[in-house]
Amino acid sequence: MELDFLSPVNEQLLEEAVASNSLRSSLRIHSAEKAFPDLEEVKIAIFGVLEDRLDENRTEEEFSFDEIRRNFYRLFPGNWHLTIADLGDIQKGETVEDTFFAVQTVVNQLLKKGIIPLILGGSQDLIYGQYRAYDGVEQMVNLVNIDSQFDLGDADKPISNKSYVGKIVVTKPYNLFNYSNLGYQTYYNSQEEIELMERLFFDAYRLGEVTKDIAVVEPVMRDANLVGLDLTSVEAGAFGNFRIDSPNGFSGKEICALSRYAGISDKVSSFGIYEFSSKFNFPSATMLVAQIMWYFIEGVNFRKNENTISAKKEFIKYQVPIDDEILVFYKSPVSGRWWIEIPFISPANNKLKRHTLLPCTHEDYVEACNQVIPERWYKTKRKNEI
Numbered sequence: 001m002e003l004d005f006l007s008p009v010n011e012q013l014l015e016e017a018v019a020s021n022s023l024r025s026s027l028r029i030h031s032a033e034k035a036f037p038d039l040e041e042v043k044i045a046i047f048g049v050l051e052d053r054l055d056e057n058r059t060e061e062e063f064s065f066d067e068i069r070r071n072f073y074r075l076f077p078g079n080w081h082l083t084i085a086d087l088g089d090i091q092k093g094e095t096v097e098d099t100f101f102a103v104q105t106v107v108n109q110l111l112k113k114g115i116i117p118l119i120l121g122g123s124q125d126l127i128y129g130q131y132r133a134y135d136g137v138e139q140m141v142n143l144v145n146i147d148s149q150f151d152l153g154d155a156d157k158p159i160s161n162k163s164y165v166g167k168i169v170v171t172k173p174y175n176l177f178n179y180s181n182l183g184y185q186t187y188y189n190s191q192e193e194i195e196l197m198e199r200l201f202f203d204a205y206r207l208g209e210v211t212k213d214i215a216v217v218e219p220v221m222r223d224a225n226l227v228g229l230d231l232t233s234v235e236a237g238a239f240g241n242f243r244i245d246s247p248n249g250f251s252g253k254e255i256c257a258l259s260r261y262a263g264i265s266d267k268v269s270s271f272g273i274y275e276f277s278s279k280f281n282f283p284s285a286t287m288l289v290a291q292i293m294w295y296f297i298e299g300v301n302f303r304k305n306e307n308t309i310s311a312k313k314e315f316i317k318y319q320v321p322i323d324d325e326i327l328v329f330y331k332s333p334v335s336g337r338w339w340i341e342i343p344f345i346s347p348a349n350n351k352l353k354r355h356t357l358l359p360c361t362h363e364d365y366v367e368a369c370n371q372v373i374p375e376r377w378y379k380t381k382r383k384n385e386i
Helices: 011-015 066-074 096-112 124-132 164-170 191-199 207-212 214-222 252-264 283-301 362-369 375-385
Strands: 042-049 083-090 116-121 141-146 176-184 203-206 226-230 270-274 316-322 325-331 338-341 357-360
Touching (some): 011 066, 066 283, 096 124, 096 270, 116 124, 116 283, 124 141, 124 164, 124 226, 124 270, 141 164, 141 252, 176 207, 176 375, 203 207, 207 214, 214 357, 252 270, 252 283, 270 283, 316 362, 338 362
Parallel strands (some): 042 116, 116 270, 141 176, 141 226, 176 203, 226 270
Antiparallel strands (some): 316 325, 325 338, 338 357
């Protein structure tokens, strides 16, 4: 690991009294006294990134992740069978690009070790560094963003926490296959951006659609490689602080459920929690972030490992004729989850080498039996034809 990028956890947090069976007692922590932890057999590595210079609403108030860690350390683990490390924080680089490079390097090295990075971040443009870590690791990746806004922005303008997705789309190397937004609120997004999402065949789920039936996002999370969570997608009431400018949004319970869905996905290999700032630095908000982290780890612990060749051989196959198409569905006998096959367009097309099965729901299969083609299947097929 690039130790120069990571500063140790505040020593005071390690001296405070906690229950002997709390999370802190089981974590491998980067401390000034014990130095960098051994990453052998570590499954999840937590680290913070103290960067917010590209936040369009930035204040000069400093922030830290100490209170989040204090609350997280005091929680008790579930019935977990995995090893977790806390690697400390990446400090601001001389430039924001230096910080992006540090995030990219640390995430990339963790991915190569088969370790899932759990990132605590300042401004959400840091997802750009998280995404660039997949250069050369994955052929094409799917990004899921839990956010009230699409953050597409103007790709011709400098990157910010409101325009990083546009930079991801237009900047080489082109690794992005699909972008999905969960929880957008229409009045925060221009009609031009909404139409652009449609033209690019990206997925977007309105806040009301998700809160009505939160299980609708499970197949989307199941197909994600990296996930970002914008804390301002959570309603201010859930934080108990009305300095936060988000009267509508996910409840505390809903955001934790989304975090667990991200964790339980066999494909999600990095998870970032962003837009933390000084206005979140009070007990109920930092505790909610700690619980979001807890639920992600809980999800990882209960993965089904169905994204393997041997697991897929056990799937039950269903064929559904629709017009000139024959849709092929698969069901896992272990979890009861469903997938739909995306056909190759030509041998020369390699976009979908790792995306031949698209996660879906049982309802998609039922709809197909009623001669309705699933929308996500159509969008994915169209993207592969472009």
